[in-house]
Amino acid sequence: MKKTIALITSIILLISLSISAKEKFKLDTTKKIKLSAKEAKLIKNLIKTDTIFDPANLNLQLELFKYNPNLIYKYRLDSLNATVPMDYNSYVQTYIDVFLTKRNEEVGHMINLGKYYFPIFEKALAAYHVPQEFKYLPIIESSMNPMAVSRVGATGMWQFMYTTGRVYGLNIDNYVDDRKDPIAASYAAAAYLRDSYNELGDWLLALASYNCGKGNVTRAISKAGGARSFWEIQGYLPNETRNYVPAFIAANYIMNYYGKHSQIKLINENILKTDSVYVNKFISFDKIASALNLEANDIQNLNPSYKKLLINGTKENPKRLIIPKLTYTDYTNFFDALNADEDESIKIVNVIQQPTKPFKTITHTVKQGENLNRIADNYRVEVQDIKVWNNLPNYTISIGQKLVVNKPIEEVKKPIEKKSDLLAYKVKAGDTLISIAERFENVTVQSIKELNGLKSSILTIGAILKIKI
Numbered sequence: 001m002k003k004t005i006a007l008i009t010s011i012i013l014l015i016s017l018s019i020s021a022k023e024k025f026k027l028d029t030t031k032k033i034k035l036s037a038k039e040a041k042l043i044k045n046l047i048k049t050d051t052i053f054d055p056a057n058l059n060l061q062l063e064l065f066k067y068n069p070n071l072i073y074k075y076r077l078d079s080l081n082a083t084v085p086m087d088y089n090s091y092v093q094t095y096i097d098v099f100l101t102k103r104n105e106e107v108g109h110m111i112n113l114g115k116y117y118f119p120i121f122e123k124a125l126a127a128y129h130v131p132q133e134f135k136y137l138p139i140i141e142s143s144m145n146p147m148a149v150s151r152v153g154a155t156g157m158w159q160f161m162y163t164t165g166r167v168y169g170l171n172i173d174n175y176v177d178d179r180k181d182p183i184a185a186s187y188a189a190a191a192y193l194r195d196s197y198n199e200l201g202d203w204l205l206a207l208a209s210y211n212c213g214k215g216n217v218t219r220a221i222s223k224a225g226g227a228r229s230f231w232e233i234q235g236y237l238p239n240e241t242r243n244y245v246p247a248f249i250a251a252n253y254i255m256n257y258y259g260k261h262s263q264i265k266l267i268n269e270n271i272l273k274t275d276s277v278y279v280n281k282f283i284s285f286d287k288i289a290s291a292l293n294l295e296a297n298d299i300q301n302l303n304p305s306y307k308k309l310l311i312n313g314t315k316e317n318p319k320r321l322i323i324p325k326l327t328y329t330d331y332t333n334f335f336d337a338l339n340a341d342e343d344e345s346i347k348i349v350n351v352i353q354q355p356t357k358p359f360k361t362i363t364h365t366v367k368q369g370e371n372l373n374r375i376a377d378n379y380r381v382e383v384q385d386i387k388v389w390n391n392l393p394n395y396t397i398s399i400g401q402k403l404v405v406n407k408p409i410e411e412v413k414k415p416i417e418k419k420s421d422l423l424a425y426k427v428k429a430g431d432t433l434i435s436i437a438e439r440f441e442n443v444t445v446q447s448i449k450e451l452n453g454l455k456s457s458i459l460t461i462g463a464i465l466k467i468k469i
Helices: 002-031 037-047 055-065 071-079 090-100 104-127 132-142 162-167 182-200 203-212 214-223 230-236 239-260 285-291 296-302 330-338 372-379 383-389 433-438 445-452
Strands: 274-279 282-284 310-312 319-324 359-365 402-408 422-426 464-468
Touching (some): 071 090, 071 239, 090 104, 090 239, 104 132, 104 239, 132 182, 132 203, 132 239, 162 182, 162 383, 182 203, 182 214, 203 214, 203 230, 203 239, 214 372, 214 433, 230 239, 282 285, 285 330, 359 372, 372 383, 372 402, 383 402, 433 445
Antiparallel strands (some): 274 319, 359 402
8 A cells, every 4th residue: 555655656746747847848948949859859768767656766857857957958968978077067057058149159150260270179189198178178268269368468279378388398489479379389288288187187177277277276176175076176266267167068068069059150151271381481471472462461360370470480490381272373473482582680589578567586495305396386386387487307306406486576475384383273163174274274174184083074163173284
């Protein structure tokens, strides 16, 4: 009798839920999204599983209904079978909605640009064994604009800062800024992502570090008690980075499923076919453009890394020039222009980075037990910056070595001194291990638990905790 009552109860509940879900899907799909027959059938099967008459599996049903009315977005992201986790949640949905509404015209333009740029990105990522999902990262970084410059000086499609760009082999001088070169910058970005993954062991954490630096990510991991999932450390990251990963997942969704959304208007622009040639002399874009019946700006658009509307090749260091694919009749004029005498008055002058803020140079003497990561954390700078400032070929440093550290004046502080003293902390109402750890530098939830022999995170008001500072 009890089994019969339970069975009837579960059937009534599931019928009620199914009717509710059907209405939600009907409302949502007519307003936002049109389902294919295959997708509609899949969702129907998810809702009406073969556990429908099993009261013990009601939680499974309720879990599926949680995604209403956006279960289809989760299904599509899961169907990508990506190497990088394509998690679905409300943060991701927010950015999917942004792409479908406020940025729908821009998305159409970027889809067209992708026909030219994505093969470049794919080749660079493959060279460093980085997942192909990262080819959509420039959508978030720069809207795929190679000339983009942020308010803090990050430059190019992949938005490299000066020091990080130099560390990863990008040339920046008076005539060239490789950060604007889609090819060179793509290889540098792939190398950075591979290095970050090797250090952090997770692609979403590597992605977060691309936005805020490895130092911020490792500090967030420490504050989260050693958690190594982006979603677990999200609250400890800078605000911009908290939204950066969801936006990236949304970009992957939109680039794979734009055809499912009528809001995305594709732009029928022909993608220019190009050739690459290497030039071993100085020659102006005006001469090249004249030979090809183009404007100098047309050549500049294909070669955004050259600052002065000229290419500065030499015999020792020939430079790559991207040009429209030549017809037979163009060859003579083009090679005549290449073989003309170069302008001997043009000279290369190395650029010295001009800091955007006044800065103070600090000299740090390496102590026993220190490494570049620890020193960078103490001064709140990046390891890459210290390497550039000191021309370090690798990560090896020695005791007594003098290192230069540049800090904006308003940020100059003494490095955090490592002490072995113990502090007694009395637990107050509202305290948690996380809030206590955040009060002290270099203190984590795990270190508090280990020092005090805590088996759980439950605290007693008035208890005395030992804190190592």
